[in-house]
Amino acid sequence: MWHLIKAYFSFIVKSTNQHDVHSPFVYDLVTKCFYNNKKQEAYTTLSAYKNQLLDNHDHIKVSDFGAGSRVFKSDKRKVSAIAKNAGISLKRGQLLNRLVKYLNATAILELGTSVGIGTAAMAIDNKEVKITTVEGCPETAKVAKNHFNSFHLDHIKLINDTFENALPTLTDQIFDIVYVDGNHQKEATLRYFNQLLKHRHNNTVFIFDDIHWSAEMEAAWKTIKKHPEVSVTIDTFQWGFVFFRKEQVKEDFVIRI
Numbered sequence: 712m713w714h715l716i717k718a719y720f721s722f723i724v725k726s727t728n729q730h731d732v733h734s735p736f737v738y739d740l741v742t743k744c745f746y747n748n749k750k751q752e753a754y755t756t757l758s759a760y761k762n763q764l765l766d767n768h769d770h771i772k773v774s775d776f777g778a779g780s781r782v783f784k785s786d787k788r789k790v791s792a793i794a795k796n797a798g799i800s801l802k803r804g805q806l807l808n809r810l811v812k813y814l815n816a817t818a819i820l821e822l823g824t825s826v827g828i829g830t831a832a833m834a835i836d837n838k839e840v841k842i843t844t845v846e847g848c849p850e851t852a853k854v855a856k857n858h859f860n861s862f863h864l865d866h867i868k869l870i871n872d873t874f875e876n877a878l879p880t881l882t883d884q885i886f887d888i889v890y891v892d893g894n895h896q897k898e899a900t901l902r903y904f905n906q907l908l909k910h911r912h913n914n915t916v917f918i919f920d921d922i923h924w925s926a927e928m929e930a931a932w933k934t935i936k937k938h939p940e941v942s943v944t945i946d947t948f949q950w951g952f953v954f955f956r957k958e959q960v961k962e963d964f965v966i967r968i
């Protein structure tokens with residue numbers, strides 16, 4: 712926790728808004744997508760999706776993967792509590808929804824479905840997009856699947872398996888957005904990053920969640936930023952965006968959203 716507080720202060724000192732951004736690509740992304748606060752119809756459906764989960768007080772038995780939880784002490788958890796603590800905020804969900812549209816994404820991969828708030832955020836009103844999402848815990852995956860069905864999000868393919876088993880089955884699929892939100896450990900994050908490299912094209916974006924969550928994740932983020940195939944990175948504190956666009960000068964941005 713101490714690490715997170717220190718990291719946040721450092722982020723506040725280093726971060727800027729669009730005014731210090733001289734790259735046209737990043738400037739447009741920040742002003743037209745990150746900072747676009749025009750209300751969208753999809754946001755209403757996304758709120759309904761999250762509210763339905765927050766109203767679900769069933770208990771499920773959760774199998775923990777990766778770095779585990781700082782909030783939950785038991786494996787018996789209420790769906791509503793999972794939605795509140797593990798699921799992304801509506802603000803972040805809205806940003807994911809905009810990003811799919813802004814990048815004209817048609818193929819998305821998410822590692823870490825949980826109860827599907829992030830997945831639904833990318834899927835709602837984006838019917839032409841094919842989303843593959845991977846969740847290791849069977850009972851959590853079942854809750855997500857039921858909610859996708861009740862919102863008719865049938866363009867989501869949910870793989871109930873570990874990331875380790877699922878990644879090799881993706882063979883030669885190419886994705887426009889890859890959202891990595893599970894198993895926040897250095898070695899695993901870097902392993903996924905390296906495995907995912909072959910599933911990208913020049914304009915693909917990788918999004919890593921919780922890049923400042925621990926000293927380990929901080930170290931993983933530093934290594935990713937230095938990778939020779941990475942051109943632009945954007946640190947927004949919770950998420951790290953990684954671009955591979957060959958036409959960009961290598962540059963690391965720190966942006967408040």
Ligand SMILES: C[S@@+](CC[C@H](N)C(=O)[O-])C[C@H]1O[C@@H](n2cnc3c(N)ncnc32)[C@H](O)[C@@H]1O
Binds near residue numbers: 892893894
């Ligand atoms: C933080 S939650 C995902 C939140 C979700 N992406 C969202 O936006 O609402 C992380 C999920 O990843 C799953 N997970 C973590 N490590 C995993 C692994 N190695 N294989 C499969 N699932 C894993 C956990 O079970 C958990 O449900």
